[in-house]
Amino acid sequence: MENKEKILIVEDEFIVANDLKMILKKGGYNVVGIASSAAQARTMIAAKKPDWVLLDIILKGSETGIDLAKELNGSKTPFLFISANTNQSTLEAVKKTQPYGFMVKPFREKDLLVMLDIARYRYALEHQVSAPLTDTNRQASAFNGIIGNSQSLKEILNRINIVAPTETSVLITGESGTGKERVAHAIHEHSDRKNKPIVVVNCAALPLSLVESELFGYEKGAFTGANSRKIGKFEQADGGTLFLDEIGELPLDAQVKLLRVLQEKEIERIGGEQTIKIDVRIVAATNRSLEREVAEGRFRLDLYYRLNVFPVELPPLRERKEDIPQLAMHFLQKFNAAANRDIKTFNPKVLEQMAQYNWPGNIRELEHLIERSTLLAFGDEISEINLPSNTAINILPSETGVLQSLEDMERNHIMQTLQACGGKVFGPGGAAEILKIPPTTLYSKMKKLGIQQEHY
Known part of the structure; x- marks a missing residue:
């Protein structure tokens, strides 16, 4: 079924451009032309008026795809990048142009079409071509354990609605305690894989020597102590979702193998002699800046792009303070039940204190604080809350008047x-x-x- 959307391919390698054209036409798109330079692309954009532009970074002539992307941004023409030529400065320049997607060559035909589907959905949502979910309360109620009414949360839920039904990898970013695992579960629960398992792996908690055996498993006798076969996390998640929490902690050797799994959809157990086909969706999360990790050589750029097809960035609690009363009441009800208490509300003074605090530990810190306050409270309200007075570094002179070391x-x-x-x-x-x-x-x-x- 043709969707009749017009796409211009801007790519300087004829063979690659022709492959792209065939994939897109097979996917139902109307390819209106191929340009090999920014200048040629401008002429064709003016004549053909494409709905989408597919951009390589390195083009013929002195101008790059990034130069053209800036103009497309100004003219409100949506575009996506496809490139094999990337480094840290390029990555930063690409992000500033706000593309609807970025894919690293080589890629599978299916990956390209999925990226385009997501890009089109996002574009429609942003321009209200399709009806986005506007009732935040209705949205939040559909996602078990995600609480709040703020605009930033509404945007997160809209993004979950977009990506959950697809097969694409998702990268969830945000500070510790912002609810990344809860979002991963929401993505799984609203996908076609919901009746299969979601397997959680905390990459930061895996000893370096056990990373590969935990992820990929091993055969009996693969090494000293391997007395029986072990099924790894990928096989456990077959048909479902594998949530790789704190993926920024994954060692480079394991990153190489993970990239292969994403590309080939198969694994090898340690000590095994055959490949095993798997059907697993990857959702990853990190509280690190993976761009910085890439720049400093600790994270593979090609893996970053594979995972970052659809990023979901969670705001810290200090940026969504209007959600604090609802979150606090949710945790109060939870711990009332656990402790057999019947505390009904918070003193207004307590709510004001919580609103003034900056929550360095985010939602998790709020949850633990409400748990302690519930146990210590008297009567039917929480009238006192033990918030830290100051968690910032003290850079003022000490009592002796001398600056601290x-x-x-x-x-x-x-x-x-x-x-x-x-x-x-x-x-x-x-x-x-x-x-x-x-x-x-x-x-x-x-x-x-x-x-x-x-x-x-």
Whole structure:
């Protein structure tokens, strides 16, 4: 079935351009031409008025696809990038042009058509060609465990609605505690894979030596101690979704294998002699800047682009404070039931205190605070809440009037964070998570700085 949308291909390699043309025509698109330079593209855009432009970055002549993209942005012509020529500065320049998609060569025919489907849906949603979901309450109620009425949350839910029914990989970004795993579950629950498992892997918690055996499994006798066959996470998730949390922690060797799985849809168990076909959708999450990780050589650029077909960026709680009362009431009801309490509300003073606080631990910090407050409350309302007075680094002079050393500032900041977390060092809502460093690093710093339990 033809959708009759017109696409202009801007690509300087004839063979690649011709392959693209055949894929698009097979997918029902009307390819109105092929341009090999930005100048030729301008002429064809004026004459053919395409609905979409498919852009390579490196073109004939002195101008690049990025130069042309800036003009397309100005004229409101939607476009997508397809390129094999990328580096960190290119990546940053591409992001500034706000494309509707970016795909790395080589790619599968299906990947291109899925990217175009998503791009068209996003474009229609933004321009209200198709009716977007505008009732935020109705949206939130459809996603179990996602609470709030803010505009930023509404936009996240719209993006989930767009991507959930597709097969594309999703990259969820955001600070620790913003609800990335909850969003991953929502994507799975609203997909055609909902009756199959969603398997969660915390990449940060996997010891380096066990990453590949956990993900891909192993055969009996593959190494010392392998006394039986182990089925890896990919096989466990077959037919469903694999959620790779904190994917920025995945070592480079495992990234190479993950990229192969995304490309070939098959795995090999360690010690195995045959490939195993798998049908798994990848949803990944990170609290790191993967662009920075790519630039510093810790994350593969080609894997980044494979995962980043459809990014979902979660805002920190400090940017959606209007959701705090509803979130707080949700957690109050949850912990009322768990503790057999009947606390009905929050004192207005408490709500004001929560609105003024910046929540470095985000929703997870709010949840833990409500849990403690529920246990400590008297009567039928929460009238007091123990918020940290200040979690920022103290850069003012000390009591002696002398500026603190960098070591003293670090010691004070760690102790303030530990106090805010009730002394919890690692795990959800712990100091390591809020400080965004591995627990082993935090313990090492505490030992070096002489921070002992009695200090916090």
